Amino acid sequence: MNDIDEIVKGIYLKEPRAIGRAISIIEDGDQRAGALLKQINAKNIQESTILGITGPIGTGKSTIINQLIAHYRKQGNRVGIVAIDPSSPVSGGAFLGDRIRMMRHAMDKDVVVRSMATRGKQGGLCAAAAAAVRIMICSGCDPVIIETVGVGQAEIDVVRLADITILVLAPGVGDEIQMMKAGIIEIADIVVVNKAECPGADSLFMELENVLHQRNCTVCRVIAREAYGIEKLAVFIGVIDKERRKSGQFTNKRKQTRETEIIDYAIEMMRDELRRRLKEYPGNYTGDPRTIARKLIDDICIAELDTSKRNCPEVFL
Amino acid sequence: MDIQQCRGRILIGKPGLDGHDRGAKIIARSLRDDGFEVIYTGIRRTPEEIALTAIQEDVDVVGLSVLSGAHNELFPEVLKALHQAKGGDIPVIGGGIIPEEDIQHLKELGMYEIFTSGTPVQTILNTFREATEKYRQRKHKII
Ligand SMILES: Nc1nc2c(ncn2[C@@H]2O[C@H](COP(=O)(O)OP(=O)(O)O)[C@@H](O)[C@H]2O)c(=O)[nH]1
Ligand SMILES: [Mg+2]
Numbered sequence: 001m002n003d004i005d006e007i008v009k010g011i012y013l014k015e016p017r018a019i020g021r022a023i024s025i026i027e028d029g030d031q032r033a034g035a036l037l038k039q040i041n042a043k044n045i046q047e048s049t050i051l052g053i054t055g056p057i058g059t060g061k062s063t064i065i066n067q068l069i070a071h072y073r074k075q076g077n078r079v080g081i082v083a084i085d086p087s088s089p090v091s092g093g094a095f096l097g098d099r100i101r102m103m104r105h106a107m108d109k110d111v112v113v114r115s116m117a118t119r120g121k122q123g124g125l126c127a128a129a130a131a132a133v134r135i136m137i138c139s140g141c142d143p144v145i146i147e148t149v150g151v152g153q154a155e156i157d158v159v160r161l162a163d164i165t166i167l168v169l170a171p172g173v174g175d176e177i178q179m180m181k182a183g184i185i186e187i188a189d190i191v192v193v194n195k196a197e198c199p200g201a202d203s204l205f206m207e208l209e210n211v212l213h214q215r216n217c218t219v220c221r222v223i224a225r226e227a228y229g230i231e232k233l234a235v236f237i238g239v240i241d242k243e244r245r246k247s248g249q250f251t252n253k254r255k256q257t258r259e260t261e262i263i264d265y266a267i268e269m270m271r272d273e274l275r276r277r278l279k280e281y282p283g284n285y286t287g288d289p290r291t292i293a294r295k296l297i298d299d300i301c302i303a304e305l306d307t308s309k310r311n312c313p314e315v316f317l
Numbered sequence: 318m319d320i321q322q323c324r325g326r327i328l329i330g331k332p333g334l335d336g337h338d339r340g341a342k343i344i345a346r347s348l349r350d351d352g353f354e355v356i357y358t359g360i361r362r363t364p365e366e367i368a369l370t371a372i373q374e375d376v377d378v379v380g381l382s383v384l385s386g387a388h389n390e391l392f393p394e395v396l397k398a399l400h401q402a403k404g405g406d407i408p409v410i411g412g413g414i415i416p417e418e419d420i421q422h423l424k425e426l427g428m429y430e431i432f433t434s435g436t437p438v439q440t441i442l443n444t445f446r447e448a449t450e451k452y453r454q455r456k457h458k459i460i
Contacts, residue, residue, distance in 0.1 A: 017403050020375030021456075024326075092323060093349035099370070100359040106366040113373055117354045119323060 004032050008039045014078075014139045016109065023114055026131040037131060040138045046254070048142035049241050050133055052162025054150035054184060059170040060194040061147050062101035063224035069105050070227070071234050072143065078110040080136030080144035082129055084158060087117040094118075098147055112136050127264050129158050130257075150184045159187060161257055163250060164240050166190045166233075169208070171200030188217060190236055196221040196229065273300070324352040325377040325449035330367035331360045332395055335385035340412065340434070344380060344441065351442050353449075364391065368398035371407055377449040377456070378429075383413040388423070396427050406455065408448040412441070 007025075010018020022040075026033050051068075053061050065081060072079045083098035094117035105111040114132055133144045148158045150167065159165050167188035173195070185191070191212060193205045201221065208219045218236050222229035244250040274296055278285065285292050329345045331338055338360050345355045356374050358367055371379050379399070383391050392411050399405055408429040415423075420431045430444050 016369065016372045017375075020373050024375045087323075087354075088349060091350045091352045093352045094323075094354045095345060095349045096354060096356045099356055099374075103359055103362065103366065103370075106358075106362070106370055109369075113370075115354075115356050115374055117323065 004035050004039065007036065011040060011135055011138050014109070016112070019112060019135060019139050020114070022135050023128075023132045026135075027116065027119075027128045033131075040134060044140075044142070045134065045137050046251075048137045048144060049164065049237075050162045051143050051145045051237065052148070052159040052165040053145060053168060054148045054159050054165065054188075055168035055170075055192075056173055057149055058173045059168045060222075060224045061168045062098040064168060064192065064194060064222060064230070064233075065098075065145055065147055066102045066104065067224055067227045067230040068145065068234065069102060069111055071230055073105070073108065073110065077142055078140045079112070080133070080139075080141030081111070081113045081147065082116060082132045082136070082144065083113065083147040084116045084118060084129060084149070086149060087119050089120065092120070112139065112141055127261060127268065130161050130261050133161065156184060156187065157260075159184075160260060163244070163253060164189050164237055166192060166237075168192045168194050169204065170195040171198050171204050185211070189240055190233070191217060191219045192222050192229075192233065193219065194222045194224050196223050197226075323354050324446070325453065326354045326356070326374060327378050327380055327445060327449075328356050328358065328367070328371045328374060328376040329380045329382065330358045330362055330370070330395070331382050332362055332364050332367055332391045333383055333385050333387050334361060335383070336360050337384050338382070340384065341380075341382040344382070344412065344438075347438050347442060348380075348445060351446075353445065364394035364398040365402075367395055368402045368404060371399060372402050372404045376407065377452045378445055379407055379409045380445070381409060381411045383411065386414070388413055388415050389419055392423055392428055393426050406452070408452055410441075410444060410448060412436075 007018045007022050011022055022036060025036055053065060055061055062083065069079050069081070081102065083096065085094055085096050085098065087094040096115035096117060099113055099115055102111070102113055116129060116132065129146060133146065136144045146158060146162055150156070150159070165188050167184055167190070169191065170193065191208055193201055193208065195201060205219060205221060212219060220229060220233055220236060222233060224230070244253075277296055277299065327348055329341050331341050341357070345357050348355045356370070356376065358370055367379065367381070379395070381392060381395055388411060392409070396409060399407055399409065409427070410430050410432070411423065411428050412432040413434075415431055415433050423431050429448050432441055
């Protein structure tokens with residue numbers, strides 16, 4: 001299972017090994033990543049919906065996803081899940097625990113779950129997660145659900161990949177004010193108050209309705225453990241999806257996401273080149289970092305101009 | 318921030334009926350602190366569930382913890398399930414309360430290594446590192 005053609009074929013044939021390996025190749029920045037990505041241009045990519053589920057640790061995101069999987073499976077859909085947890089900044093390791101809540105689907109080959117760690121990269125994570133999503137869509141998944149812990153910019157970036165973003169809060173878990181400050185509440189299309197049976201859920205619900213009523217954002221109550229409110233949540237998701245596809249908002253957002261993705265890739269590619277050039281830099285680059293950065297960029301642009309001059313002299317000379 | 322290379326991806330599985338996962342969790346945490354990405358299945362999983370999870374997550378090593386005494390059945394069953402799921406090449410490391418006389422036998426059946434409750438954590442970590450490195454060399458080889 002190493003030849004790229006074989007892996008690509010395997011993805012379309014829904015082979016778990018091929019899908020898993022393909023995602024690792026992208027995630028590890030393997031030299032074959034480019035060749036692989038080139039070949040997985042899903043025609044069905046526009047038809048599939050990408051859901052982003054975010055919120056503080058412990059609010060019940062994975063449990064909700066577990067229930068959503070059951071819902072979509074009942075409808076006959078194949079479902080993909082990319083569950084992202086933070087890497088430890090100290091060891092670089094990570095405990096990826098989302099899957100525990102979804103084990104009841106472990107024997108179902110039409111439920112594709114991949115746990116991912118942030119690995120300290122930002123744009124890079126976005127690229128790896130986006131590729132994982134695309135690979136899953138290629139293998140026939142619709143929807144694909146991305147779970148992230150909504151605390152940092154990296155997570156917001158990942159959620160931007162989603163067509164529809166669901167913020168999960170719960171009474172007494174995490175800091176709701178922090179959520180609002182972090183701006184996550186602003187990109188949410190649906191806010192879920194999970195653990196609705198617990199004390200404090202009603203006041204959290206009303207508070208959120210107050211904050212969100214001037215914006216077109218739905219708040220709903222869920223008890224994920226008992227699957228209460230899940231059907232309704234799925235209906236909300238379906239309505240938003242249908243509306244946006246009709247209005248063209250869906251396509252617009254996809255286009256924006258694509259632009260972001262391209263820029264992310266470009267920046268990642270540029271990073272190595274910049275590092276190389278900075279090492280060759282005369283002196284030990286003291287002084288204003290911004291000025292030096294500007295000069296680095298200018299140098300690259302000039303070098304670029306030089307090569308293009310060489311390539312088409314009649315235009316430039 | 319730089320792109321980090323992770324040391325490896327590990328699945329910690331608990332097959333069978335025993336519900337004691339303190340040991341499994343301690344190993345999971347130690348592996349994380351050693352730079353591994355660790356996926357945990359939770360307790361009471363079937364060998365097939367563990368095998369399919371290992372494949373989906375494309376892990377480099379599977380670690381199994383069995384405290385019920387059923388290791389002679391469960392470890393080989395996981396090996397078989399992995400094999401059937403086309404993941405027979407993934408190294409499997411076992412741990413638990415395992416008598417000396419079972420260890421050799423289990424290794425002959427294809428277990429990469431077996432640890433008992435007395436094994437120092439560092440020895441376990443070193444073995445996971447070694448198994449990961451060996452597997453990754455094969456895994457990333459371009460044919
Ligand atoms: N009381 C209550 N607990 C829940 C509910 N949904 C999930 N939980 C629990 O909340 C904890 C965290 O759930 P998890 O899905 O892992 O949260 P995540 O970190 O957001 O993915 C677990 O112990 C769940 O059993 C619920 O509706 N009510
Ligand atoms: Mg979770």
